[in-house]
Amino acid sequence: MIDFDEELRKFHPSKELEDAENAIRALDMTDVVDLIVALEEKSKYQQQ
Amino acid sequence: MRCFNCGCELTRNDFCTNCGADIQEYRRIVRLSNQYYNDGLMKARVRDLSGAVVSLRASLKLNRTNIDARNLLGLVYFEMGEAVAAFSEWVVSKNIKPDKNIADDFIEDVQSNPSRLSGINQSIKKYNQALDYARQGSLDLAVIQLKKVLQVNPNLIVAYELLGLLYLQSQEFNKARRILTQASKIDRNNTRILNYLREAEEGIRIRNNAEGRGDDAGPVTVGGDAITYRSGNETIIQPVNTVERKGGSSILNIIIGALIGCALMFFLVLPARINKASEQMNAQLKQVSDELTSKNADLEEQTKRIEALQAENDTVRAQIDNLTGSSGMVERYDYLASAALNYMRNPQDVVGTESLLKNITASAVSGNSMITDNVTGLDPGIYSEAFRNLYNYLNGDVASKAASSYIVQGKEALSRGEYTAAIADLRRAVEIDPANDEAWYYLAESYKESGDSVNATQIYSRIVNEMPDSQYAERSRNSLTNGAATDNTAETAQTQQNDNAMVAVDNEAALAEALALQQAAAGAAAQGEAPQ
Numbered sequence: 001m002i003d004f005d006e007e008l009r010k011f012h013p014s015k016e017l018e019d020a021e022n023a024i025r026a027l028d029m030t031d032v033v034d035l036i037v038a039l040e041e042k043s044k045y046q047q048q
Numbered sequence: 049m050r051c052f053n054c055g056c057e058l059t060r061n062d063f064c065t066n067c068g069a070d071i072q073e074y075r076r077i078v079r080l081s082n083q084y085y086n087d088g089l090m091k092a093r094v095r096d097l098s099g100a101v102v103s104l105r106a107s108l109k110l111n112r113t114n115i116d117a118r119n120l121l122g123l124v125y126f127e128m129g130e131a132v133a134a135f136s137e138w139v140v141s142k143n144i145k146p147d148k149n150i151a152d153d154f155i156e157d158v159q160s161n162p163s164r165l166s167g168i169n170q171s172i173k174k175y176n177q178a179l180d181y182a183r184q185g186s187l188d189l190a191v192i193q194l195k196k197v198l199q200v201n202p203n204l205i206v207a208y209e210l211l212g213l214l215y216l217q218s219q220e221f222n223k224a225r226r227i228l229t230q231a232s233k234i235d236r237n238n239t240r241i242l243n244y245l246r247e248a249e250e251g252i253r254i255r256n257n258a259e260g261r262g263d264d265a266g267p268v269t270v271g272g273d274a275i276t277y278r279s280g281n282e283t284i285i286q287p288v289n290t291v292e293r294k295g296g297s298s299i300l301n302i303i304i305g306a307l308i309g310c311a312l313m314f315f316l317v318l319p320a321r322i323n324k325a326s327e328q329m330n331a332q333l334k335q336v337s338d339e340l341t342s343k344n345a346d347l348e349e350q351t352k353r354i355e356a357l358q359a360e361n362d363t364v365r366a367q368i369d370n371l372t373g374s375s376g377m378v379e380r381y382d383y384l385a386s387a388a389l390n391y392m393r394n395p396q397d398v399v400g401t402e403s404l405l406k407n408i409t410a411s412a413v414s415g416n417s418m419i420t421d422n423v424t425g426l427d428p429g430i431y432s433e434a435f436r437n438l439y440n441y442l443n444g445d446v447a448s449k450a451a452s453s454y455i456v457q458g459k460e461a462l463s464r465g466e467y468t469a470a471i472a473d474l475r476r477a478v479e480i481d482p483a484n485d486e487a488w489y490y491l492a493e494s495y496k497e498s499g500d501s502v503n504a505t506q507i508y509s510r511i512v513n514e515m516p517d518s519q520y521a522e523r524s525r526n527s528l529t530n531g532a533a534t535d536n537t538a539e540t541a542q543t544q545q546n547d548n549a550m551v552a553v554d555n556e557a558a559l560a561e562a563l564a565l566q567q568a569a570a571g572a573a574a575q576g577e578a579p580q
Binding site (some may be wrong): 004008016034 | 050053073108111132135169181217240243411
């Protein structure tokens with residue numbers, strides 16, 4: 001049997017059109033390439 | 049492919065030729081991102097929308113500039129009813145690649161139908177409200193609200209999920225199974241939906257076991273040649289009975305089919321063709337009617353123009369006739385020149401000069417009128433000033449002389465008893481000089497002697513009334529009293545005798561009546577009645 005309250009907590013309010021701008025700003029645009037670049041820069045910094 | 053560091057176009061080398069960055073790992077990442085994109089695309093094609101979302105998100109996590117993956121993710125979100133999430137992905141995609149991006153078409157397509165967009169937004173708001181109801185424990189209100197949501201936005205997967213969960217909570221397993229089945233047609237491999245669906249099936253099974261009968265005892269599905277239904281825990285597949293048709297009936301069916309086809313042709317196709325032909329005929333008729341109306345209007349306009357030109361032609365012709373005709377100006381100038389020449393060569397021939405001047409304009413004197421204004425006046429609008437001056441000079445000099453000459457001739461003719469000639473000469477004299485009392489008097493005498501007592505009486509009366517100071521007024525009065533009046537009385541009496549042939553009239557009564565008529569005539573003359 002499923003737990004109703006537990007399942008209900010998994011639901012989140014859907015974004016409305018008025019919140020579209022905020023939703024776009026809140027998008028996490030970081031990708032693996034960014035991580036690699038950051039790691040390379042960090043590595044260079046440590047070497048220096 | 050462009051360098052992640054400087055944005056320069058990459059070559060086959062393992063490093064960027066512009067900035068020298070190592071791009072080996074970058075190539076692997078991009079390749080992996082593309083693989084996830086392909087996976088997401090395959091899942092989307094089989095309507096595994098939630099699976100496609102997972103793959104496409106992974107693709108974007110590896111390479112955020114994967115435009116195809118981002119656009120497809122937006123499309124999948126939109127198909128799942130998540131319009132805002134879809135817009136977000138498309139807007140970001142357009143920011144990354146402003147030109148030649150299919151996200152433009154998606155955004156434009158959605159924005160071109162504001163009512164649909166508004167409906168989706170309202171459905172999302174209602175879903176959020178339903179979620180609030182559910183969290184507050186108002187499950188019935190939440191169910192009602194979610195039903196409304198699904199009427200407006202039938203692809204909102206989360207609404208199906210929540211509604212299914214609410215049905216499960218309220219032990220309405222059949223409804224839960226039906227709504228979740230609908231959701232699974234939109235998103236076939238949604239883990240949550242499958243989980244809820246399994247729960248609903250389990251609930252149905254438990255309930256059926258408890259009640260000892262099949263919940264779905266009736267036919268469930270009808271295949272091509274079989275009916276499937278459940279009885280308890282068993283699924284029964286029953287073939288549909290079919291009767292094999294024989295050859296004779298097939299021919300009969302073909303004939304029936306042909307007849308039905310002919311009937312359809314007759315009742316459906318033919319009227320449509322007839323209507324179409326009729327519409328074409330009506331259109332042509334309307335066109336011809338329009339053209340005819342236009343032609344008629346043109347014809348009427350041309351007719352009016354012809355009439356106007358005809359009137360103008362008549363006017364011009366009249367003007368030309370006025371100038372060149374027998375009574376035209378050229379002719380009048382000729383008469384004036386002839387009169388002037390005759391006056392200079394033979395000043396004594398006043399009658400000839402006057403005759404020529406007479407031709408220029410008709411005499412203003414007509415009948416027995418004695419007082420006439422502007423006898424020799426010429427219209428300044430027609431005749432030039434030089435013409436009028438010459439005419440007036442000649443006319444002023446010869447008119448009175450000519451009148452005197454006519455009077456002398458008339459008197460001589462009167463004395464000779466040639467009354468017709470006398471009347472003609474004297475009438476000419478009064479036409480030239482209407483104020484000449486002598487001419488009028490002898491004209492009356494001529495009329496009297498010729499037996500025309502009516503004209504004689506009228507002229508005598510005119511002299512008496514209009515020229516009372518004339519020496520001929522008294523003589524005219526005497527003539528009225530004696531000669532002309534007596535003759536007139538005699539004629540009147542004779543008329544009376546003719547009218548009353550059966551009545552005897554003695555001489556005294558006739559004389560008295562004649563005197564009365566004479567007085568009446570004198571009275572009428574005194575009132576200034578114009579002579580005719």
